[in-house]
Amino acid sequence: MGAIYRREMGSFFTSGLAYVFLAVFYLISGFFFYNNVIAAGSTNTAPVFSSMFIIVLFLIPILTMRLLSEEKKSRTDQGLLTAPIGLWEIVLGKYLAAMTLFVIAESIIFVYAVILNYLGDVVWVTLLGNYFAMLFLGAAFIAIGLFVSSLTENQMTAAVASMVALFFLYLFDGLITRISNETLYKILAELSFYSRYMEFTQGIFSVPSMLFFLSTAFLFNFFTVRVLEKKRWG
Amino acid sequence: MIEVKNLTKRYGDKKAVNDISFKVEKGEILGFLGPNGAGKSTTMNMLTGYISSTSGQILINGVDILEDPKKAKSYIGYLPEIPPLYMDMTVDAYLGFMFDLKKCKLPRKAHLNDVCNLCKIGDVRGRIIKNLSKGYKQRVGLAQALINNPPVLILDEPTVGLDPNQIIEIRTLIKKLGKRHTVILSSHILPEIQAVCDKIIIINKGVVAADGTADEIAKSITNEHKMTLRIEGNTHTAADKNEITEALKSISGIKYVRADMEREKGIYDYDVEAEEKVDVRRAVNKLCQEKGWNILMMQLSDLTLEDIFLKITMGESIGESKESENKPRPRINLVLDGENTAAAAEPEEAVSDEEASEAESADVTENNDGGEQ
Numbered sequence: 001m002g003a004i005y006r007r008e009m010g011s012f013f014t015s016g017l018a019y020v021f022l023a024v025f026y027l028i029s030g031f032f033f034y035n036n037v038i039a040a041g042s043t044n045t046a047p048v049f050s051s052m053f054i055i056v057l058f059l060i061p062i063l064t065m066r067l068l069s070e071e072k073k074s075r076t077d078q079g080l081l082t083a084p085i086g087l088w089e090i091v092l093g094k095y096l097a098a099m100t101l102f103v104i105a106e107s108i109i110f111v112y113a114v115i116l117n118y119l120g121d122v123v124w125v126t127l128l129g130n131y132f133a134m135l136f137l138g139a140a141f142i143a144i145g146l147f148v149s150s151l152t153e154n155q156m157t158a159a160v161a162s163m164v165a166l167f168f169l170y171l172f173d174g175l176i177t178r179i180s181n182e183t184l185y186k187i188l189a190e191l192s193f194y195s196r197y198m199e200f201t202q203g204i205f206s207v208p209s210m211l212f213f214l215s216t217a218f219l220f221n222f223f224t225v226r227v228l229e230k231k232r233w234g
Numbered sequence: 235m236i237e238v239k240n241l242t243k244r245y246g247d248k249k250a251v252n253d254i255s256f257k258v259e260k261g262e263i264l265g266f267l268g269p270n271g272a273g274k275s276t277t278m279n280m281l282t283g284y285i286s287s288t289s290g291q292i293l294i295n296g297v298d299i300l301e302d303p304k305k306a307k308s309y310i311g312y313l314p315e316i317p318p319l320y321m322d323m324t325v326d327a328y329l330g331f332m333f334d335l336k337k338c339k340l341p342r343k344a345h346l347n348d349v350c351n352l353c354k355i356g357d358v359r360g361r362i363i364k365n366l367s368k369g370y371k372q373r374v375g376l377a378q379a380l381i382n383n384p385p386v387l388i389l390d391e392p393t394v395g396l397d398p399n400q401i402i403e404i405r406t407l408i409k410k411l412g413k414r415h416t417v418i419l420s421s422h423i424l425p426e427i428q429a430v431c432d433k434i435i436i437i438n439k440g441v442v443a444a445d446g447t448a449d450e451i452a453k454s455i456t457n458e459h460k461m462t463l464r465i466e467g468n469t470h471t472a473a474d475k476n477e478i479t480e481a482l483k484s485i486s487g488i489k490y491v492r493a494d495m496e497r498e499k500g501i502y503d504y505d506v507e508a509e510e511k512v513d514v515r516r517a518v519n520k521l522c523q524e525k526g527w528n529i530l531m532m533q534l535s536d537l538t539l540e541d542i543f544l545k546i547t548m549g550e551s552i553g554e555s556k557e558s559e560n561k562p563r564p565r566i567n568l569v570l571d572g573e574n575t576a577a578a579a580e581p582e583e584a585v586s587d588e589e590a591s592e593a594e595s596a597d598v599t600e601n602n603d604g605g606e607q
Contacts, residue, residue, distance in 0.1 A: 003334030007320070014322055079318030079378070082282040083335045084308035232286045 004080070004093025008067070009100065018101055021063055025105040028055050033112045043120040045112065049130040050201040053194065056138060057170055061162035063101060064145030066155040067094045068224070073153045081232070087225045095146055095221055102138045106131065126203045133200030136213035140193070141166055143220035150227040169193045235260045235416040236281070236386060241290035243276050243440075250276045252440040253290070258433070260385075263412040265431030266420035269547050273440040274420040275315055278390050281418070282312040294386060308336070311384035311415075315391055317375025321364040325355060325374055328363060329381065338382040345381070352407065353377040368395040376404070380411075387411060389419040393426060405430050424543055436546055443546045451542055461515075462494070463504045464531035465522060470500025478504065481521055487512035501530065 012018035036047035196209040467474025494503035
């Protein structure tokens with residue numbers, strides 16, 4: 001797992017993908033920070049996080065698109081799958097590499113907090129709650145992106161398909177309001193990524209939501225392992 | 235070392251590999267021979283655990299590849315048809331990655347140096363793989379397979395894309411490695427298999443068509459006698475050619491005569507095929523004495539691997555049964571200069587004994603075992 005993790009990290013930076021990802025993330029979060037916090041004369045960082053939902057949704061597929069699709073295309077998966085390592089090690093190595101980059105990007109928020117500290121009092125509890133909320137959201141989204149990447153050989157297909165999948169999760173709340181069946185609506189509402197995330201930005205640290213995101217992450221990593229497994233039997 | 239029992243791989247209705255069984259002992263070099271699409275790569279992918287079999291069993295060093303894949307895979311070094319190279323990495327970074335991936339416990343620097351020296355890639359270690367020539371990429375692929383000194387090496391067409399010098403180098407290297415490792419290599423280059431391998435398996439349409447040493451296969455396939463004659467006639471003109479051809483045809487037991495090229499001025503070669511188990515050499519001699527011709531050359535030609543290969547693979551495509559024994563096969567008149575390929579293989583065989591002493595250096599790394607533990 002360590003070898004794959006290190007290779008992926010190296011590859012993120014040599015390919016320049018990491019720089020693009022970080023630059024875009026910093027630029028947009030910086031804009032939201034300036035616009036919604038500093039210029040608004042507030043010390044509440046929650047608006048930055050709520051606005052970032054949609055940005056993360058478009059950025060994460062860029063991070064995950066080539067993780068497995070490229071291996072298949074260049075036939076390097078033969079090297080991985082015939083090495084004496086398990087499928088979970090392959091998937092987790094790649095997953096954790098993407099997670100690391102996401103954490104590096106997201107941690108910019110502490111720089112903002114330090115800036116904010118000069119202008120007023122930072123509400124650290126809300127800030128940390130939001131930080132972790134975004135971390136959990138990223139964990140789930142990256143797992144979904146990695147799963148989509150395992151399904152195709154083309155990284156552009158993987159990127160677009162993951163964006164569509166994640167965008168669907170964003171629109172999910174709007175879609176289910178049309179459902180008239182009360183029970184069905186309640187069940188589906190529980191599955192909403194957006195409202196669970198927004199709960200966090202309102203300052204509520206919800207353990208069920210945290211578990212929801214983390215189990216989504218686990219589930220999709222499990223699916224990815226199954227996809228790799230199934231390919232051997234195909 | 236490697237035991238394969240009734241291996242079958244099915245893709246939908248199509249059987250890519252059908253009921254293949256074979257055994258490779260330690261230190262043997264086994265050659266997989268077959269036309270494109272015969273199931274060579276599929277078999278190799280199953281042996282290495284890249285894909286799984288539909289049925290059958292594979293034991294690597296006594297370990298079932300499906301039951302304990304990690305352990306079985308740790309015994310194998312695999313060079314697939316397309317080497318699994320990350321184009322954006324340098325050779326050094328890539329080999330380091332494979333070293334970690336295989337959880338190699340040997341002293342890192344020394345082992346990587348050994349592998350690089352063995353594959354002669356020491357001078358490109360700092361370069362990005364993308365920019366290397368095909369020959370170098372192939373050698374980096376081979377180096378990757380050698381990391382961790384696996385007792386079993388599986389090489390899928392290792393000499394594809396190399397220039398003649400490199401091919402000879404790689405072949406020599408494989409022979410060297412075969413002294414300590416068990417090697418399975420596939421190829422559709424027949425002289426290569428003949429030069430390198432102890433045992434040959436010919437695969438066609440997913441089944442084993444023939445199996446054994448080149449000689450054994452040749453014997454099992456046919457008893458026919460072919461020879462090449464060079465006969466000097468009386469007039470040294472083309473009229474000789476017809477006369478001699480006709481005269482040879484009249485000898486009982488000879489069923490096919492073909493006049494070949496004019497090898498010396500006015501003197502022609504004749505390809506002669508006799509019926510099974512009939513020795514016509516004396517009759518030919520007698521005929522020439524009577525006519526006053528001189529036999530300048532008489533050469534018996536046994537079937538070469540090339541002939542066998544063509545016979546087996548073409549025979550089947552015409553719709554004959556799969557087994558080679560005791561069944562009539564469509565006649566294929568080979569125009570190949572068979573003796574030459576056989577002869578070309580011999581010098582290399584001779585060299586191999588001298589290489590025995592060099593074999594030590596091939597596996598220096600094994601001596602490093604435990605150096606760091």
